[in-house]
Amino acid sequence: MTSISAPALAASALDDGMTAYRQGDFEKSAAIFGPLAENGDATAQYLLSCQMINGAGIPANEDTGWDLMQKAAHNRQPDASIILARKAEASQAPKDQIRALYQQSADQGETQAMLWLALDAMDQGHNDTAKTLLEKAWELGDPRAATLLANRFTKTDSGRYQYLRAAAQNGEMRAAAYLAEEARSVNDTAEAVGWCAIATGLPGHNEDVDWKTIGDAVEKNCGKFDKDLDDTARAANRERVDQFLATFFENYKPWTPWKACAVR
Structure with missing residues (x-):
């Protein structure tokens, strides 16, 4: 007979709780997270505190929820530290306190x-640390x-372009917006329209998209980049x-941004 260790059982329970949380079954996740949180599991403490603060699946209890968030941060749960840092910013707490939470x-x-x-x-002039x-x-x-890095620390146009392109390839729309302006500055109307389309969040990588809607959106948001071309040249562009978009989306790997109280 093979025995299962207590840590393995706890990990399994945490996985079950996170699955319930992800599926929106908050009553179930709270029931699972409760005992784990009492035993010091930082992830359970963090997610249960989110439920308590927001009243998701259990009655709202902000005071207890924030106390539990503090415990999660003390147990080195990084998302809890960010939420506490943001709360400290909102209450105009001392900068050192905020900085310490982000550093943690x-x-x-x-x-x-x-x-x-x-x-x-950078605000303090410590550019080496920032880089x-x-x-x-x-x-x-x-x-x-x-x-x-592209806009603050690169010293060459090619280095800046490489950073911006890599950022856009990973779903950073602001990078695509910069690239659209770069393309316009060198009269590359195809890339200008293409980068603009990416910057506006058009889902060109999705097989189920409504292409007419995408085309209308491109025209509305990005038509300025090739509006001076005649009809024939514009169609070719x-x-x-x-x-350009087909090639771009072949290697598109969007990054998932940080979100408070999310399961990752």
Whole structure:
């Protein structure tokens, strides 16, 4: 007979709770998270605190919920630290207190916190520290860091373009907006329209999209980039746009941004 250890049972229960939470079965997730949270599981503490604060599946109890959020942060749950940092910002707490919470989250590999710390470092004139934080965040896959590196720290046009393109390839729409303007500056109307389409969030990678709706949206949002072409040249340009978008979406791997109280 094979025995199952207590940690393995706890991990299994946590998985069940997270599945229920993800599916919106909050009564079930709360019932599972409760005992785990009492035993010090940081993830259970964090998600149960979210439920308590928002009254999801259980009666709302903000005081107890925030106390539990504090425990989760104390147990090094990085999302809990970010939420507490944001709460501290909203209450205009001392900057050192806010910074310490973000640092605690960044130390656990949370890029959302790294970006805040990088911007904070830039505000203080500590550009080397900011660059190091952004490089780490980009290494961990956060495309917003690549956009900031492109605009704040690259010294060549080619380096900036490479960062922006990589960021856009990972779903960073602001990078695509910058690239649209770059393409317009060199009169590349096909890429200008294409990057603009990406920047507006058009789902060109989805097989089930309504292509007429996409075409209408491209015309409305991005037609300014090739409006001066005659009808024949404009039609040819839109064919090049289609080719550009098809190539882009072949390697499109959108990044999932941080969201409070989400299961990842």
